[in-house]
Amino acid sequence: MKRRNFIKNAALSGASVAVGSTLLSCAENDKNKKKETITPVANSKVSLPLVIATWHVIDATAKAMEILQAGGTALDAVEQGCMVEEANEKGQSVGKGGLPDREGNVTLDACIMDKHGNCGSVVYLQNITHAVSVARKVMEDTPHVMLAGKGAEQFALEQGFKKENLLTEASKKAWEEWKVESKYKPIINIENHDTIGMLAIDKNGDISGACTTSGLAYKMAGRVGDSPIIGSGLFVDNEIGACVATGLGEEVVKTVGSFLVVELMRQGKSPQEACEEAIGRIVNKPNSDYKNFQVGYIAVNKKGETGSYSIHQWFSMTKYQDGVNEQIQSDFFNKS
Ligand code: ASP
Numbered sequence: 253m254k255r256r257n258f259i260k261n262a263a264l265s266g267a268s269v270a271v272g273s274t275l276l277s278c279a280e281n282d283k284n285k286k287k288e289t290i291t292p293v294a295n296s297k298v299s300l301p302l303v304i305a306t307w308h309v310i311d312a313t314a315k316a317m318e319i320l321q322a323g324g325t326a327l328d329a330v331e332q333g334c335m336v337e338e339a340n341e342k343g344q345s346v347g348k349g350g351l352p353d354r355e356g357n358v359t360l361d362a363c364i365m366d367k368h369g370n371c372g373s374v375v376y377l378q379n380i381t382h383a384v385s386v387a388r389k390v391m392e393d394t395p396h397v398m399l400a401g402k403g404a405e406q407f408a409l410e411q412g413f414k415k416e417n418l419l420t421e422a423s424k425k426a427w428e429e430w431k432v433e434s435k436y437k438p439i440i441n442i443e444n445h446d447t448i449g450m451l452a453i454d455k456n457g458d459i460s461g462a463c464t465t466s467g468l469a470y471k472m473a474g475r476v477g478d479s480p481i482i483g484s485g486l487f488v489d490n491e492i493g494a495c496v497a498t499g500l501g502e503e504v505v506k507t508v509g510s511f512l513v514v515e516l517m518r519q520g521k522s523p524q525e526a527c528e529e530a531i532g533r534i535v536n537k538p539n540s541d542y543k544n545f546q547v548g549y550i551a552v553n554k555k556g557e558t559g560s561y562s563i564h565q566w567f568s569m570t571k572y573q574d575g576v577n578e579q580i581q582s583d584f585f586n587k588s
Contacts, residue, residue, distance in 0.1 A: 298556035302573040326452040326460035345446035350466025358418035361480040362464035373480040449496030477501025483511035499547035523551035524559030
């Protein structure tokens, strides 16, 4: 099944999130509490390197694996893996050829995070195909974490990125057809959005992640989703694991989804259990409208175990490990 889509609403449940793997309670009466244990770096069963990505993107994971096999870093792998999809004009949800906002502008969101917890992101970037690489430049060459709009574009041009028209004929046609009725009614698993999110562990056992998207098709001008928001669309903690999200960004932001998944893994949940619980936070909100939108998570822990889960059927993950590059259908919540 090719990449599919998503959409819409939810509310935070009361459960608290433990923050910080080495946090000790300050309270005197908590003195007997043990320090949280951190899963040791690779265990003997782990087969490294490995890469996972949202959706069916075997060319992207193949590129990432090529870098990992050659001894490259997880950071280089996720950047270059995402770049494959950004350059793919046929993919209408990422990079060049992405579907535009309702004014006809293709605007990109992307972020990247390394093994040290450094991160960079761009929001509402126009005219530059490789948003993920601009995000990496923000991380490495500026004192900032996030650049938006014109400033992000200006920075990219200064860094030598090429200015391009990202609106392809196919995406322009789709937008013109949409304009006839101008109805903004997101439909589950219809191609009007998707994010390519990628997580990798390199031969050293270090984790990095990235994600890139053109966001929801025909979104309001100025709309930004979860994908460039560190902790929502992506989170990496090299001691614990990493998570990346796709789907209706507003719902991911409201539950700080990727950070939540990593923190649940810190508490001892497997990647699969953590993804399921994070989806639970969305669907179990009072009055959740989850039947009308999709969210999916993929996650990996330090041991190299992976998980994926979504609200509705047809979400998938691509996984490349032990010489096998395959699409894996995700389990999902709404079986009714
Ligand atoms: N999460 C992205 C956004 O809301 C879109 C997607 O993954 O489908 O912008």
